[in-house]
Amino acid sequence: MDIAWSEFTPLASFAGGAMIGAAALLLMLLNGRVMGMSGILTGLMVGHADRLWRLAFVAGVIIGPFLFIAFSGAQVDRQPVASGPMLYIAAFLVGLGTAVGSGCTSGHGICGLSRLSLRSAAAVMAFMASAVITVACMRFFG
Amino acid sequence: MIVITAALGAGIVFGAGLAFAGMLSPSKVVGFLDIFGAWDPSLGLVMAGGILVNATGHYLVMKRKKPVFEAKFDLPSSQIIDRPLLLGSVIFGIGWGLAGLCPGPVVASLLLQPVDMLPFLAVLLAGGFAGRWLRA
Numbered sequence: 661m662d663i664a665w666s667e668f669t670p671l672a673s674f675a676g677g678a679m680i681g682a683a684a685l686l687l688m689l690l691n692g693r694v695m696g697m698s699g700i701l702t703g704l705m706v707g708h709a710d711r712l713w714r715l716a717f718v719a720g721v722i723i724g725p726f727l728f729i730a731f732s733g734a735q736v737d738r739q740p741v742a743s744g745p746m747l748y749i750a751a752f753l754v755g756l757g758t759a760v761g762s763g764c765t766s767g768h769g770i771c772g773l774s775r776l777s778l779r780s781a782a783a784v785m786a787f788m789a790s791a792v793i794t795v796a797c798m799r800f801f802g
Numbered sequence: 803m804i805v806i807t808a809a810l811g812a813g814i815v816f817g818a819g820l821a822f823a824g825m826l827s828p829s830k831v832v833g834f835l836d837i838f839g840a841w842d843p844s845l846g847l848v849m850a851g852g853i854l855v856n857a858t859g860h861y862l863v864m865k866r867k868k869p870v871f872e873a874k875f876d877l878p879s880s881q882i883i884d885r886p887l888l889l890g891s892v893i894f895g896i897g898w899g900l901a902g903l904c905p906g907p908v909v910a911s912l913l914l915q916p917v918d919m920l921p922f923l924a925v926l927l928a929g930g931f932a933g934r935w936l937r938a
Contacts (some may be wrong), residue, residue: 663840663843664833664842667840668844672823672855673851675822675851676820676848677851677853677855678819679856680816681852681855682811682815682851682855683854685863686812688864689859690805690870691812691869693880694877695816697905701905705931706934716813717812717813718813720810720811720813720814720815721813721909722912723817724814725817725818725820725910726827727912728822737824740828741829746920747922750822750896751922752928752932753924754901754904755897755932756893756895756936757895757897757927757929758930759890759925759937761889761890761892761894762886762890764906765904766816766905766906768891770852770853774853774856777878779887782833783833785804786891786892787892790891791895793884793895796837799838
């Protein structure tokens with residue numbers, strides 16, 4: 661296995677990850693809610709009574725990167741990998757899969773694994789495996 | 803009102819953390835998933851940092867009877883590993899691998915890259931509706 665040392669950002673990624681964990685913890689400690697992005701988006705769409713906190717959370721997620729850029733002075737790299745129809749096929753599959761599978765990287769990954777949920781561990785293994793296989797297929801056949 | 807402010811604050815920390823971690827770059831995400839190419843282990847550290855903080859904190863938070871601003875903890879009750887969970891997760895993984903985007907970074911990139919991300923989110927939500935309809 662080759663490691664891309666020039667791309668590796670251990671400190672920033674660990675610190676950013678710790679912030680993501682802290683955000684999940686805040687939402688649970690203060691409001692008793694699981695920080696799952698796909699579930700929060702779905703809740704916004706289907707008209708739950710408690711739409712407002714979801715809207716506020718989404719607004720925060722949109723503002724967050726701008727505050728990060730303003731305070732750190734750092735650039736945020738956003739190099740795309742897909743374009744055209746492939747991008748939208750991917751978008752549909754992400755929406756479909758997280759709805760059927762009840763969660764995504766934040767809900768099952770950061771929150772579920774932290775509560776030692778076997779259900780979330782199974783979901784994480786399933787989406788990690790299929791994502792790795794998909795990327796490998798794109799590398800060898802794409 | 804305080805519940806809404808708390809949600810806004812948590813969202814800001816999440817969005818800033820995603821940006822700091824490098825999760826907003828699809829090519830970096832795919833670099834982690836690309837174990838047969840030049841592998842970038844960074845995202846493993848994002849997961850490690852996130853779970854370390856959240857798991858430790860969660861253990862302490864669960865010693866409380868209720869959250870600070872709400873009446874009860876709203877935790878998922880299902881513990882069954884069933885076909886929708888696994889099949890849905892596999893489908894999500896395919897989409898994640900193709901574009902390097904999962905829902906959190908899509909929302910966090912909305913105003914950074916609106917030309918791409920607004921239609922992406924619209925199609926993602928359409929997929930979500932299709933998924934809910936299939937499950938119903």
